[in-house]
Amino acid sequence: MKKLLVTMLLLATSATAAHAGLKVIGKGDAMRLDPSDFPPAMKANYDIVRVKCVKCHTLERTIVAIQTGVAPISGQPFDRSATKAYGVKMLRKPDSNMSKPEVKASVDLMNWLLTEAER
Amino acid sequence: MFLKKRAVAPLCFLGLVLSPLLLPGSADAIPAFSRQHKTECSTCHTIYPELNEFGDAFLKNSYVYPGKKGDAAPQGDRADKGGARGGANEWAWISGLPEQIPISFTGTADLAYDNDAFDGNKLDLSVRSLRLHAGGAFRDAAGFFVTYNLYTQGAQTGQISAPGNSGNTPPNNTPNINELFLVWRNALGTPVNLKVGRFEPKLSLWKRSNRVIGVPSYASTAYLVGNSPFSVDAPQDGLELNLLLGNRLLLAGGVVDRNGQNRKEGYGHASLKIGGTDFKGHEPEVDLESDSVWDFLTITLGGFGYSGRNGQFDTLGIARNLNEFYRVGGEIDILYKRFHLKGGYTFGRDKNPLLANVADEFESDAYAVEGEYYLGAPVNLIPLFRYEYQEGLRGGTRRYIPALAYAPLQNTRLTLQYIYSDAPEGTNKTALASLAFSL
Numbered sequence: 132m133k134k135l136l137v138t139m140l141l142l143a144t145s146a147t148a149a150h151a152g153l154k155v156i157g158k159g160d161a162m163r164l165d166p167s168d169f170p171p172a173m174k175a176n177y178d179i180v181r182v183k184c185v186k187c188h189t190l191e192r193t194i195v196a197i198q199t200g201v202a203p204i205s206g207q208p209f210d211r212s213a214t215k216a217y218g219v220k221m222l223r224k225p226d227s228n229m230s231k232p233e234v235k236a237s238v239d240l241m242n243w244l245l246t247e248a249e250r
Numbered sequence: 251m252f253l254k255k256r257a258v259a260p261l262c263f264l265g266l267v268l269s270p271l272l273l274p275g276s277a278d279a280i281p282a283f284s285r286q287h288k289t290e291c292s293t294c295h296t297i298y299p300e301l302n303e304f305g306d307a308f309l310k311n312s313y314v315y316p317g318k319k320g321d322a323a324p325q326g327d328r329a330d331k332g333g334a335r336g337g338a339n340e341w342a343w344i345s346g347l348p349e350q351i352p353i354s355f356t357g358t359a360d361l362a363y364d365n366d367a368f369d370g371n372k373l374d375l376s377v378r379s380l381r382l383h384a385g386g387a388f389r390d391a392a393g394f395f396v397t398y399n400l401y402t403q404g405a406q407t408g409q410i411s412a413p414g415n416s417g418n419t420p421p422n423n424t425p426n427i428n429e430l431f432l433v434w435r436n437a438l439g440t441p442v443n444l445k446v447g448r449f450e451p452k453l454s455l456w457k458r459s460n461r462v463i464g465v466p467s468y469a470s471t472a473y474l475v476g477n478s479p480f481s482v483d484a485p486q487d488g489l490e491l492n493l494l495l496g497n498r499l500l501l502a503g504g505v506v507d508r509n510g511q512n513r514k515e516g517y518g519h520a521s522l523k524i525g526g527t528d529f530k531g532h533e534p535e536v537d538l539e540s541d542s543v544w545d546f547l548t549i550t551l552g553g554f555g556y557s558g559r560n561g562q563f564d565t566l567g568i569a570r571n572l573n574e575f576y577r578v579g580g581e582i583d584i585l586y587k588r589f590h591l592k593g594g595y596t597f598g599r600d601k602n603p604l605l606a607n608v609a610d611e612f613e614s615d616a617y618a619v620e621g622e623y624y625l626g627a628p629v630n631l632i633p634l635f636r637y638e639y640q641e642g643l644r645g646g647t648r649r650y651i652p653a654l655a656y657a658p659l660q661n662t663r664l665t666l667q668y669i670y671s672d673a674p675e676g677t678n679k680t681a682l683a684s685l686a687f688s689l
Contacts, residue, residue, distance in 0.1 A: 187290075187292070187627070204288060204293075205316075206315075206317065207317045219533040219534065219536045220533050222536065222545070223533070223536075223546060225296070225587060225624045226624065226625075226626020234538060235539070
C-alpha cells in the first residue's frame with residue numbers, strides 16, 4: 132500500500148511538473164488558458180489571441196501545440212521558429228483580419244508560453 | 251436585353267430556394283484530404299475549389315502535407331510516438347495504406363437563364379453532376395488522385411469538355427475517368443517526381459478545377475480550334491517529370507500518348523514564384539517590426555509549350571486527316587492581400603484544324619484576365635470579373651463575366667454569374683446560378 136501511494140504521488144508530481152507554467156481551463160473546444168499569473172504584457176497579448184485566433188480555430192489547437200511541442204495538424208515541431216512561421220501565415224491569411232502588431236503580440240505570447248511550458 | 255432588373259431578384263431567389271433540392275456540383279475540392287489531415291477546407295482553399303497558396307503547395311507536393319520527409323506518417327506511427335513504425339497504426343504504415351478510405355463526392359446543380367435559348371427553354375434546371383474523388387499518399391513515397399464522373403446530365407457547364415472528344419475518354423453524360431494518376435515522389439532518391447496515368451499535363455499555372463467559377467473555363471486554356479479536340483487543360487494519358495529548384499522554380503515536362511497514332515506528343519512548363527509562400531509551403535521571411543510590400547505581394551510567372559498531333563478516327567480507330575499543332579503560352583498570377591489577379595495568353599498553330607482531306611492552316615490565340623477580391627470572414631464571398639478573348643476560325647469572341655461566389659459553409663458554394671458573349675455568330679447573354687457541395 133505504501134509503495135502504491137508513493138508511486139501515485141510520484142506520478143502526480145511528474146504530471147503536474149510537465150506543464151507547470153501553463154494553467155489550462157476546460158477541455159476541447161472550451162479549452163483556454165488562465166492568464167491570472169501572466170505578466171501584464173502577456174496578459175494583453177493573450178487578450179488579442181483569445182479574440183483573434185478563435186475566429187478560425189479553437190484555442191485547443193494552439194495550447195496542445197505548446198504543451199506537446201508538436202503542431203497537431205502538420206505533425207511538425209512547434210518551436211520558436213514555428214511560432215514565427217505560423218504568425219506570418221496568419222498575417223498573410225486574407226481573412227484573418229490580423230494586423231502586424233497583433234501577430235507580433237501573438238508570436239511573443241506563444242514564445243513565452245513555450246518557455247513556461249518547458250519549466 | 252435579356253436580364254431585366256426585375257428578373258434578377260426572382261432568379262436569385264429561385265436559385266436560393268431550390269438549391270437544397272438539387273444535386274451537388276463540379277468542383278475538385280476533396281474533403282478526403284480534410285478528413286485525413288483533420289483540418290478545415292480553408293487550409294487549402296479560399297472558396298473551394300480555388301486553391302490558396304498552401305493548397306497549391308500541397309498539390310505540388312503530390313498530396314503529402316508540406317513538411318519534412320517522413321512527416322506524412324500518422325502520429326501514432328512516428329518514431330517519437332512509440333518506436334519506429336510503432337503505435338496502433340503500424341498495419342497502415344507497413345502496408346502503405348491511408349488509414350481512411352480517401353473518397354469524397356462532389357455534386358453540382360446549375361440553373362441557367364438564357365433569354366435567347368435556341369429551343370425556347372429560357373430557364374434550364376436540368377444540369378447536374380455527381381463526381382467521385384479519391385486522393386492521398388502512400389506514406390510519403392507516392393501520391394495519387396482520381397476523379398470519376400459518376401453522373402452528368404444536361405449541357406454540363408462544368409464538364410470536362412475536351413477529353414470527351416479526344417478519343418481517349420468516353421463522351422460526356424456517361425461515367426468516365428477524368429483523372430487517375432500516381433506520382434512517385436522523389437523518384438530513386440532524386441528531386442524528380444514521376445507522374446503517370448491520366449492527368450492534366452502541367453502547362454497552366456492553374457488546374458482546370460482551380461477556379462472560383464469553373465464555368466466557362468479560361469479561354470486561354472480551354473479554347474478549341476476547328477474540329478480539333480485539343481485544349482491546353484484537357485486531361486491526357488501520359489507520363490510527366492517535374493521538379494522544384496530552390497523551392498521557387500518549378501520545371502515540368504512530359505509525353506502524351508494519344509490514341510489512334512504511334513507518335514507521342516511532348517510538352518514543357520516552367521513557373522517561378524516571387525514572394526509569398528514558396529512552392530513547398532514555407533512562409534516568407536517577414537519582419538514583424540517593419541512593413542514591406544513583399545509582406546503580402548506574391549507574383550507567379552508561368553510559361554508552357556505543347557506540340558502534338560491529332561486526327562479524325564476511321565472505322566478502325568486510326569487517326570486520319572492528321573493535324574499537327576502546337577501551343578505556347580504565358581501566365582501571371584498576382585496576389586496582394588485579398589486581391590487576386592490572374593492572366594493568361596496562349597498562341598497556337600494548327601496545320602489542319604478541320605481534320606479535313608485538304609489541310610488549311612490556322613493560327614489561333616486567346617487570352618483571359620480575371621480579378622477577384624476575397625472578402626473572407628465573416629462573409630465568405632468573392633466578387634470577380636473576367637474578360638476573355640479567343641480567335642476562332644470564324645473570328646474573335648469576347649466574353650465579359652461578372653460573378654459572385656459565396657460559401658455559407660466551407661464545403662458548400664453558391665455562384666451567380668452573368669456571361670455576355672460577343673461572337674461572330676452574334677451576342678449571347680446568360681445568367682447562371684450554380685450550387686456545389688462536397689462531402
